[in-house]
Amino acid sequence: MKKILLSVVLSVPLWVFGQGFQVNLQGQKQIGMAGAGSALALDEASVFYNPGAVSFLEKNSISAGVNPLLFKSAFKQTGSNITENVKNKIAPPFEAYAVWGPKSNKWKLGLGVYTPFGGLVDWGNDWSGRYALTSLNLKAIYFQPTLSVKITENIGIGAGFVYNHGEVNLQRALPVNYPDGRSGHATLEGTGSGYGWNAGLYIKTQSNITFAVVHKSKVITKLEGGSATFDVPESLRGAFPAGNTFNAELPLPSTTSLGIGVPLSKNTVLAFDASWVQWHIYQDLTFDYAINTPQLTDRPSERNYRDGSSFKLGINHQASEKLALRAGVGYAFSPVQDGYVTPEAPDADRYILSAGVGYAPTRHFELNASFFFEDVKSRQQKNKETGLDGTFKTLVYAPGLSLTYKW
Amino acid sequence: MVGDINMKKIIFNSLVAATILFVASCKPEIETPAATTAGTANFSKYIAIGNSLTSGYADGGLYLEGQKVAYPNLLAAQMATVGGGSFTSPFFSDSQPNGSGYASLTALTNGSPTISQVTTGTAYVGAGKLAKYSGEIQNLGIPGMRLDLAFDPTFTFSAANMFFERLLTDAQVGKVNYAAYIQGRNHTFFSLWLGNNDVLGYALNGGVTTDATTVLTEKATFSFLYTNMLNILTAGGQKGVVATIPDVTAVPYFNTVMPAALLAAAKAINPAAAAIYIRTGAGAVRVATSEDLIRLPFQTAGLLGTGSIPYGLHPLNPIANNWVLDKDEVAKVKDYVNSYNSTIKSLANNKGLAIADTYTYFNTVKAGINVQGVNINAAFITGGAFSLDGIHLTPRGNAVIANVFVDAINTKYGSTIPNIDITKYRGVKFPDSK
Known part of the structure; x- marks a missing residue:
């Protein structure tokens, strides 16, 4: 069966992946519920959603999943009659979790490897915004070892240390x-790392209503010694020296979430999450070049993000012992202010719709699938820095699948 | 039971696969105004009246690549989406693509350009004579054309200007002026960007009048002739767009060679050099200030510091009047440009014509502007808008200006001519060798 799906995956070259930085795909069950679930001790993905809930998981488990993300963005210059689309690329976000603790003990250990931020946007070398950006490939892979403790029968706390491995490849045409007659081209490529933490509190009340408070810290990712390659006519080589390098800092924001879980019946639970994403730390993107020239300065490129937020409502219904059904809706407010929308993250407020299904053929195995859809609102913008003037419209489709082994 | 599980999985996976296939075909749509329209204008036969800017002249010459990206040609291609017809231009042939020849940047050493003349592949059939072009022409831009000479009563300009002569039959040469030549073409729409040379001819000669092409056209004459021109072009009730005259001081030709930079260069060779001296239009000799504009070709003229009394560095041997548009001449030129422009706007408004305010736009470019990710400014070579002659536009400059026309026409006539993607057009070509 997996082969069938895999062959479909590989035979559909129309797929694209990429998104304005934040990737809301960290656990198949929660994805099926629009990303809500910090107040539910659903499964090992609580390592990400709420480390405090991990100690309330009944079983030890290990899981891995993938969510090929179709990021379909379109652009039309103001006054133009031509709509341009991003190229089709695949680079699926993934997640893997393990949770272990001696049975009947009050603590559990967890490990999570996931991709909370990233983007792969390739507009091609000929599109009308190419002097602002041709492509961005940004990956942030978080590794998070976690300890969770059930301090009472009703309260769990947990915290994890986060190490981020980041990679970036940013390209644009030079005018x-x-x-x-062809244009010059700039490629900035580097890897970096950063550190942070993820901590959560899980409270289960007498009425079985659950609450969550979770804070994921910011992770300042530092890139050092990245390569800056400029393809320019040789007569301009003095302005764009060969073998140049750069340092840069990409601040990935902290997120504070409040969650609530309400059991509607023995088999049905409702989850609501409100998240506050402290994007305001992303004030500018600055490439500090090793060799500066009058044409190649360390002038910051302003981003001026404000804080973003999201509201997600999901439902999980255990239809039978083996089959679970899920659905969710959500809305997210963009952190990108007017005048700062860029083709690397053509962001706007967005609607979220999701559905999911879980199937447990045996006591040990569980297969979960989800489908995640985002409708990013159409946004006409003139960028203050580049003057890129047009309308962006983006739709995101992310089917996903994960396999879990429990014991 | 096992079969049941497999069946469920197959159904389940098929559903997922079908969903994927479905959404993979769902591209985001960006809404467009319901219909494209010409509004109240009729673009079926567009003619472009003007001078070198209209003809596509660039890099100090008229050649095929420049002709193809002249703003009227870019404009006409966009008009085609709202009912515009074909647009014909007096293109040089593919075997003589370099037309009159043009300047090319062959080296850039520490920011200092070496500019050479392309002399191969030209269309000369004799000294100052180009191969004739015959056939329908809608891009009627003639390099060097002036508003006053368009009404040349002596008809001599038609023979004296090789770009005009090229378009005329032997019978017409010396027997026709521009105003007569452009008539009878059954146009439905026109653009008129004429009058630049009525002030630029004078300015490019450093404020010295030596012949009919360097006269500063009197304001009243300008108004009278512009009225006549508009009457000709609207004789059949046609609609059109007129453009204002850019401030001549907004072009690199007058903003590249700075007295301070000249002095610094002179001091590097002769530390005793104390100041740059110029002879003004009024005949006085004085120290040059940043308000005196020295013409671009002075940079390569090789005059500075030459002679037993070093040229330009001593009051007894100042930079000659024709190299400099001095402060007073700048003021005079600006005054004339302002006067011409108020005439153009007022006459156009009376006739209900669209106005492409290139005067304002060139000033914006002078300050520097970011358009679709491209910084465009009035710096020589690197600014991207102006070609190697420091006056005429690069393909990118033409595209940007064409959009000024598009916007003006759409605003006036309610048409929906789409904007031009300026990123498809180049700036100055840089040599790919050290």
């Missing part, structure tokens, strides 16, 4: 022309 200088070769004798044959």
Whole structure:
């Protein structure tokens, strides 16, 4: 069966992946519920959603999942009659979790590896915004060892240390022309790392209503010694020296979430999450070049993000012993202010719709699938820095699948 | 039971796969105004009246690549989506693509350009004579054309200007002026960007009048002739767009060679150099200030510091009047440009024509502007808008200006001519060797 799905995955080259930085895909069950679930001790993905809930998980488990993300963004210059689309690329976000603790003990250990931020946007080298950006490939992979403790029968706390491995490849065309008329090209590529933490509190009341408070810290990811390659006519080489390098800092924001879980019946639970994403730390993107020239300065490129937020409501219904059904809706407010929308993250407020299904063929195995859809609102913008003037519209489709082994 | 599980999985997976296939075909849509329209205008036969800017002249010459990206040609291509017809231009042939020849940047050493003349592949059939072009022409831009000479009563300009002569039959040469030549073309729409040379001819000669092409056209004459021109072009009730005259001081030709930079260069060779001296239009000799504009070609003229009394560095051997548009001449030129422009706007408004305010736009470019990710400014070579002659536009500059026309036309006539993607057009070509 997996082969069938895999072959479909590989045979559909129309797929694209990429998104304005934040990737809301960290656990198949929660994805099926629009990303809500911090107040539910659903499964090992609580390592991400709420480390405090991990100690309330009944079983030890290990799981891995993938969510090929179709990021379909379109752009139309103001006054133009031509709509341009991003190229089709696949680079699926993934998540893997393990939770273990001696049975009947009050603590559990967890490990999570997931991709909370990233983006792969490839507009191609010929599109009308190419002097602002041709492509961005940004990956942030978080590794999070976690300890969770049930301090009473009703309260769990947990915390994890986060190490981020980041990679970035940013390219754009340069408006200088070769004798044959073609443009120059800049490629900035580097890897970096950063540290942070993720801590949560889980409270289960007498009425079985559950609450969650979770804070995921910011992770300042530092890139050092990245390569800065400029393809320019040789007569301009002095302005764009060969073998140049750069340092940069990409601040990934902290997130504070409040969650509530309400059991509607023995088999049905409702989850609501409100998250506050402290994007305001992303004030500018600055490449500090090793060699500066009048044309190649360390001038910050302003981003001026404000804080973003999201509200997600999900439902999980255990239809039978083996089959679970899920659905969710959500709304997210963009952190990108007017005048700062860029083709690397053509962001706007968005609606979220999701559905999911879980199937447990045996006591030990569980298969979960989800489908996640985001409708990012159409947004006409003129970027203050680049003057790129047009309308972006984005739809995101993310089918996902994960396999869990429990014992 | 096992079969049951497999069946469920197959159904389940098929559903997922079908969903994936479905959504993979769902592209986001960006809504467009319901219909494209010409509004109240009729673009079926568009003619472009003007000078070198209209003809596509660039890099100090008229050649095929420049002709193809002249703003009227870019404009006409966009008009085609709202009912515009074909647009014909007097293109040089593919075997003589370099037309009159043009300047090319062959080296850039520490920011200092070496500019050479392309002399191969030209269309000369004799000294100052280009191969004739015959056939329908809608891009009627003639390099060097002036508003006053468009009404040349002596008809001599038609023979004296090789770009005009090229378009005329032997019978017409010396027998026709521009105002007569452009008539009878059954146009439905026109653009008129004429009058630049009525002030630029004078300015480019450092404020010295030596012949009919360097006269500063009197304000009243300008108004009278512009009225006549508009009457000709609207004789059949046609609609059109007129453009204002850019401030001549907004172009690199007058903003690249700075007295302070000249002095610094002179001091590097002769530390005793104390100041740059110029002879003004009024005949006085004085120290140059940043308000005196020295013409671009002075940079490569090789005059500075030459002679037993070093040229330009001593009051007894100042930079000659024709190299400098001095402060008073700048003021005079600006005054004339302002006067011409108020005439153009007022006449156009009376006739209900669209106005492409290139005067304002060039000033914006002078300050520097970011358009679709491209910084465009009035710096020589690196600014991207101006070609190697420091006056005429690069393909990118033409695209940007064409959009000024598009916006003006759409605003006036309610049409929906789409904007041009300026990123498809180049700036100055840089040599790919050290």
